[in-house]
Amino acid sequence: MQLTSCAASEDVAAGGSSEVGARIVEIARGELGELERPIGSNCTKYNAPGCYAWCSAFTTWVWQRAGVRVPIIPCSGNVLGWAAANGGRRLGPDATPAPGDAIVYGTGPTCPASVHIGLVEQVFPDGRIATIEGNGSDSAVSRKAPFFPAQAQASGRPGPVYGYARPPGSSTTTEDRT
Secondary structure (H helix, E strand, C coil): CCCCCCCHHCCCCCCCCCEEEEEEEHHHHHHHEECCCCCCCCCCCCCCCCCCCCCCCCCCHHHHHCCCCCCCCCCCHHHHHHHCCCCCCCEEECCCCCCCCEEECCCCCCCCEEEEEEEEEEEEECCCCCEECCCCCCCCCCEEEEEEEHHHHCHHHHHHHHEEECCCCCCCCCCCCC
């Protein structure tokens, strides 16, 4: 999975934006290029002191730094349930996400059915989204090229989009579809 660039002029938040979402995106962008050390070890500052698949740890670490009172959650699908139970929202795969939302890939809400998680960076008017994700095949925090969520796997993502988690404190409103 390659590191690609999305011009800031393309940044459009369909469905709205929020201060929390903007902080999440800003913090995630600041982490671009951060690597696990040593490569292949799954050891990062996001999941310290442990060394385990860290995509979910990265996502919840960024949410923490943005002011969301979330624990570091090691399983990607568990972020959906945590958000719904703690003042956030769980959105289905057909919902329009907002910047700062977590995107969960897979076929279910728990491990191992959920296979990966990242953060929505941008939402484009045509429905494509760009994401920032940790622990992809590049062992780094990287930006993923815009893709249509319904075509996530065909676009090289690790699985279909199972849903989105909107963090507590986000003022963005979107109809829930689960």
